[in-house]
Amino acid sequence: MESPKTIIKVDNLQTSFYTDKGEVKAVDGVSFEIPSGKTLGIVGESGSGKSITSLSVMRLIQDPGKIKGGQILFNGENLLDKSEAQMRRIRGNQISMIFQEPMTSLNPVFTVGDQIAEAYMIHEGKSKKEALRKALDMLKLVGIPSPEQRLKQYPHELSGGMRQRVMIAIALACNPELLIADEPTTALDVTIQAQILRLINNLQEELGMSVMLITHDLGVVAETCDYVAVMYAGKVVEYADVETLFESPKHPYTVGLLKSLPRHDIDQEGELEVIKGMVPTPDNLPKGCRFAPRCPFASDICADRLPELDELEDNSQVRCWIYTDEWDGKSGVSVKDDYGTFASKES
Amino acid sequence: MLTYTIRRIFQTIPVLIGVTILVFSLMHLIPGDPAQIIAGEQANQEQVEQMRERLGLNEPLPVQYWNFVSGAVQGDLGNSIRSGRAVSSEIGARFWVTVELALYSTILSIFIGLIAGIISATKRGTVTDSLIMIVALFGLSMPNFWLGLMLIQYFSLGFGWFPVSGWGSPQQLVLPVITLGTAGAAIIARMTRSSMLEVIHADYIRTARAKGVKERYVIYKHALRNALIPVVTVVGLQFGALLGGAVLTETVFAINGLGRFVVDAIRMRDFPIVQGSVLVLALMFVVVNFLVDISYRFLNKRIELD
Numbered sequence: 142m143e144s145p146k147t148i149i150k151v152d153n154l155q156t157s158f159y160t161d162k163g164e165v166k167a168v169d170g171v172s173f174e175i176p177s178g179k180t181l182g183i184v185g186e187s188g189s190g191k192s193i194t195s196l197s198v199m200r201l202i203q204d205p206g207k208i209k210g211g212q213i214l215f216n217g218e219n220l221l222d223k224s225e226a227q228m229r230r231i232r233g234n235q236i237s238m239i240f241q242e243p244m245t246s247l248n249p250v251f252t253v254g255d256q257i258a259e260a261y262m263i264h265e266g267k268s269k270k271e272a273l274r275k276a277l278d279m280l281k282l283v284g285i286p287s288p289e290q291r292l293k294q295y296p297h298e299l300s301g302g303m304r305q306r307v308m309i310a311i312a313l314a315c316n317p318e319l320l321i322a323d324e325p326t327t328a329l330d331v332t333i334q335a336q337i338l339r340l341i342n343n344l345q346e347e348l349g350m351s352v353m354l355i356t357h358d359l360g361v362v363a364e365t366c367d368y369v370a371v372m373y374a375g376k377v378v379e380y381a382d383v384e385t386l387f388e389s390p391k392h393p394y395t396v397g398l399l400k401s402l403p404r405h406d407i408d409q410e411g412e413l414e415v416i417k418g419m420v421p422t423p424d425n426l427p428k429g430c431r432f433a434p435r436c437p438f439a440s441d442i443c444a445d446r447l448p449e450l451d452e453l454e455d456n457s458q459v460r461c462w463i464y465t466d467e468w469d470g471k472s473g474v475s476v477k478d479d480y481g482t483f484a485s486k487e488s
Numbered sequence: 489m490l491t492y493t494i495r496r497i498f499q500t501i502p503v504l505i506g507v508t509i510l511v512f513s514l515m516h517l518i519p520g521d522p523a524q525i526i527a528g529e530q531a532n533q534e535q536v537e538q539m540r541e542r543l544g545l546n547e548p549l550p551v552q553y554w555n556f557v558s559g560a561v562q563g564d565l566g567n568s569i570r571s572g573r574a575v576s577s578e579i580g581a582r583f584w585v586t587v588e589l590a591l592y593s594t595i596l597s598i599f600i601g602l603i604a605g606i607i608s609a610t611k612r613g614t615v616t617d618s619l620i621m622i623v624a625l626f627g628l629s630m631p632n633f634w635l636g637l638m639l640i641q642y643f644s645l646g647f648g649w650f651p652v653s654g655w656g657s658p659q660q661l662v663l664p665v666i667t668l669g670t671a672g673a674a675i676i677a678r679m680t681r682s683s684m685l686e687v688i689h690a691d692y693i694r695t696a697r698a699k700g701v702k703e704r705y706v707i708y709k710h711a712l713r714n715a716l717i718p719v720v721t722v723v724g725l726q727f728g729a730l731l732g733g734a735v736l737t738e739t740v741f742a743i744n745g746l747g748r749f750v751v752d753a754i755r756m757r758d759f760p761i762v763q764g765s766v767l768v769l770a771l772m773f774v775v776v777n778f779l780v781d782i783s784y785r786f787l788n789k790r791i792e793l794d
Contacts, residue, residue, distance in 0.1 A: 201697055225703075233700035240698075245691040250713045250788055263700050311699060 381457030440470030597672030605680025627674030724780035
């Protein structure tokens with residue numbers, strides 16, 4: 142996955158929460174990088190650590206959470222070495238973020254215009270009047286109808302889709318190099334989802350930024366991403382470019398996710414596959430591979446030792462014993478083709 | 489906003505009618521014959537009848553009520569039984585003392601309460617937080633009169649910094665205002681703290697941080713504006729309560745305010761004074777509540793205009 146310029150390189154990121162029950166490793170050694178102008182999708186179920194990863198990049202982890210180790214290189218500089226004041230100048234300016242809940246992510250007591258204008262006033266030192274004018278341009282850019290009127294309205298006067306557009310306007314106000322979108326469409330209607338995703342994609346091309354898209358929806362990934370990192374229980378289990386991932390998924394978890402996706406292009410017979418069981422909570426992780434208790438292929442070594450994230454011939458990376466010389470299960474197994482057989486044998 | 493204000497003013501009318509009916513009934517609900525009581529125990533039958541005639545007590549009740557209300561609207565609340573002076577001028581002389589006392593105390597409560605509450609919330613779980621909350625608990629539990637007496641004991645008699653009693657000069661304000669403001673400050677501090685803690689975890693606070701807003705502005709601009717709404721309610725109630733309930737403090741500091749005046753009037757069975765004072769205090773309550781409602785709307789645009 143070589144590319145001319147890497148905007149952000151996260152290396153062995155570890156974020157933990159220190160609770161009464163002890164340390165909870167929400168993000169445990171996550172690494173990825175995003176080339177300039179590209180989109181990385183981070184996929185996983187709830188509790189896989191994907192949102193914590195994104196908040197870590199923004200350095201917005203609140204107590205009792207703490208970034209314990211690793212590096213976040215943004216344009217070659219480690220964000221973890223920055224002071225709080227330096228981070229403030231980066232947030233909303235070079236790295237921006239939009240959140241899952243457009244209904245609650247805007248401050249109810251300030252007008253839409255004020256909330257967008259604030260970004261210009263903080264990062265570009267604009268006067269209120271000038272900032273409001275630029276806010277108006279932003280509202281036009283994100284396709285909000287009658288923007289002059291919207292500028293003076295309060296968030297509760299807008300629909301969910303409109304609010305998410307306002308969030309995008311705030312995030313993109315200062316032309317960030319990286320946009321982190323944490324489940325930006327999850328809370329929206331399906332028709333609005335497509336609009337918002339298209340908007341993000343178009344603006345990405347127009348403004349030339351990189352996007353880190355957090356989602357649990359592989360359909361969204363297929364449409365919008367260049368690279369994909371699949372996360373499970375705080376670790377990346379598979380990392381590949383989007384074509385490779387969808388054509389030849391490697392990790393049993395990825396395959397399980399794909400199998401559980403309803404398809405419109407082929408006739409599916411019978412019920413959709415589900416991955417049985419639940420994501421283990423970070424305070425109660427299995428000793429070996431974290432997916433082993435739910436994995437239809439699991440063998441002795443899986444329960445015993447955690448596999449490494451290894452690079453395969455097609456440049457994809459996978460964290461699974463099946464692809465190593467140490468594999469002690471059934472030989473010649475193909476995760477993609479045999480998943481259904483194994484999964485049904487299990488039950 | 490204007491239509492809301494006007495509609496809200498109209499909504500106070502039923503309340504005012506209710507208040508006047510209650511105050512009017514006071515005269516007739518007390519045991520015994522009001523004419524007899526007002527004329528005095530030594531009065532003979534004829535004098536009592538004369539008094540009844542003068543007070544209009546032999547008219548039908550609705551007519552009496554109408555006379556009472558139309559008099560009140562014109563500022564005529566009758567005459568004090570004891571002094572014979574007009575009730576309105578008797579109340580007027582003391583009313584502003586009480587309003588001043590309540591106002592200064594409330595301002596002090598807001599000032600101390602807000603700052604303490606915000607510090608407590610932002611430093612949640614630290615020694616500072618616990619210390620502030622312990623002090624607030626003390627402030628809340630301390631009886632007014634005791635605090636007043638202690639203040640007099642140390643700061644007037646002990647250090648001689650402030651006068652023991654009276655009202656008017658700036659030095660005379662200090663101790664009564666502290667006495668009355670302490671409990672309010674404690675309530676406001678606790679309210680602000682819990683309200684801030686609720687708001688501080690809101691998604692829009694995260695948005696503000698993600699925008700690169702300085703922590704100070706995150707707290708004082710983005711969070712406080714939202715956290716103020718329940719605090720304003722408490723402030724309004726507090727102010728209203730102080731107007732009528734400053735009796736003890738007024739007594740301790742020998743301040744000639746409305747609270748003490750009413751209590752005296754009740755003891756002397758000076759009904760016109762009691763009626764008039766209750767009416768004025770009720771009116772003030774209505775006005776304060778009205779202002780609180782208006783400020784809600786100002787603080788939070790989500791509150792509907794109805």
